Amino acid sequence: MEKNIPKSILITGGAGFIGSHVVRRFVAQYSNYKIVNLDALTYAGNLENLKDVQNTANYSFVKGDITDTDFINDLFSRNKFDGVIHLAAESHVDRSISDPLSFVRTNVLGTVNLLNASLELAKNNPNFLFYHISTDEVYGSLGEKGLFKENTPYNPNSPYSASKASSDHFVRAYGETYKLPYIISNCSNNYGPNQFPEKLIPLFIHNIIQNKPLPVYGDGNYTRDWLYVKDHAEAIDLVFHQGKKGETYNIGGFNEWKNIDLTRLLCRLMDKKLNRAEGTSEKLITFVKDRPGHDLRYAIDASKINKELGWEPSVTFEEGLEQTIDWYFENKDWLGHVTSGDYLEYYKKQYQE
Numbered sequence: 001m002e003k004n005i006p007k008s009i010l011i012t013g014g015a016g017f018i019g020s021h022v023v024r025r026f027v028a029q030y031s032n033y034k035i036v037n038l039d040a041l042t043y044a045g046n047l048e049n050l051k052d053v054q055n056t057a058n059y060s061f062v063k064g065d066i067t068d069t070d071f072i073n074d075l076f077s078r079n080k081f082d083g084v085i086h087l088a089a090e091s092h093v094d095r096s097i098s099d100p101l102s103f104v105r106t107n108v109l110g111t112v113n114l115l116n117a118s119l120e121l122a123k124n125n126p127n128f129l130f131y132h133i134s135t136d137e138v139y140g141s142l143g144e145k146g147l148f149k150e151n152t153p154y155n156p157n158s159p160y161s162a163s164k165a166s167s168d169h170f171v172r173a174y175g176e177t178y179k180l181p182y183i184i185s186n187c188s189n190n191y192g193p194n195q196f197p198e199k200l201i202p203l204f205i206h207n208i209i210q211n212k213p214l215p216v217y218g219d220g221n222y223t224r225d226w227l228y229v230k231d232h233a234e235a236i237d238l239v240f241h242q243g244k245k246g247e248t249y250n251i252g253g254f255n256e257w258k259n260i261d262l263t264r265l266l267c268r269l270m271d272k273k274l275n276r277a278e279g280t281s282e283k284l285i286t287f288v289k290d291r292p293g294h295d296l297r298y299a300i301d302a303s304k305i306n307k308e309l310g311w312e313p314s315v316t317f318e319e320g321l322e323q324t325i326d327w328y329f330e331n332k333d334w335l336g337h338v339t340s341g342d343y344l345e346y347y348k349k350q351y352q353e
């Protein structure tokens, strides 16, 4: 995608965690673009995430559901988007175990709706691009060794990853069958500001502040590869503008941590931040029943995006975690808003409080 030509871009899921960082980056970097953020504002979507860009001339917000076919077709026929960056999804593995159907609806049906509407636009615009944001979880689980590469076979284990794998297959199938120009990227675990406190890092920061238990699943010897969300947003910008159509890019942090080691690191950083004696937060660690179908290890080989597009993470894990912790302390209002109402019910059910 040529940067200097004005264009209209649809970003779905822009009020969520990663989406809000992508929207902010595009609004700031590309004043010649019209950025439309489409989001249903589920429990995970929050316009507070974007209050600094809401009055910017090149930005607009549309509330709507990607599973609503008529609404999507109407939106696409009124706006001749040149590109779609698709992030809207149900994103939490634990929720997918208790309610798989809503993951099929949003992640599969919603994606197919967007693909169908995109076909019309692509017919009249040879430069059109559908950029699908996906996850490394589609590859399943690694053993102690090895890395996920772009050609690693798909082997999803949770309803969440099965729904994302299915959406990836639909995107590729539309590329093959209807020649829809597309790119897919599969990224590892993100962390950073604005992440809903149901995922490991923000949940544990929240619980340490509140002196609540830190529920480590199983023995805690599960490994994830962590990437700072702003580095992911930069990668998405690069792939959108310089990626090759019809290709997949793996994006990761080169940063593997066992959950228990990460939890202990977080505890030490939080003790410092809260001026508590070292070891205080670690006492909150509670080993709980394991997640069913829990994938042992994820780790990305990001050498393709590194070699072809020159991308690499810019923030070390220590810097990223400190910035994240600072953000949650400076944004206690945000944390208060998102953890009121439905969240409390979810939390009680999840941890049988």
Ligand code: NAD
Binding pocket: 012, 013, 014, 015, 016, 017, 018, 019, 038, 039, 040, 041, 042, 043, 044, 045, 046, 064, 065, 066, 067, 086, 087, 088, 089, 090, 091, 092, 106, 110, 133, 134, 135, 136, 164, 186, 187, 188, 189, 190, 191, 196
């Ligand atoms: P999130 O849950 O924080 O945000 C999802 C957003 O999508 C929310 O704003 C929500 O309101 C919106 N949404 C949900 N259902 C919708 C619907 N039916 N119609 C319109 N909008 C809807 O998710 P996230 O963590 O920011 O993830 C964004 C994308 O990146 C997802 O596709 C996810 O699979 C992928 N991803 C996430 C990670 C991660 O670590 N968080 C890693 C790799 C890939």
Ligand code: DAU
Binding pocket: 091, 092, 093, 094, 134, 135, 136, 137, 187, 188, 189, 190, 198, 199, 200, 201, 203, 215, 216, 217, 218, 222, 223, 224, 259, 291, 298
């Ligand atoms: O790998 C990319 C994926 O990372 C994304 O596609 C998903 O959208 C995102 O949610 C994330 O999935 P995970 O399941 O890896 O993230 P989560 O933060 O839920 O869990 C991280 C690890 O910590 C995992 O091994 C489960 C464990 N865990 C999680 C929670 C919430 C715990 O031990 N206790 C917890 O309370």
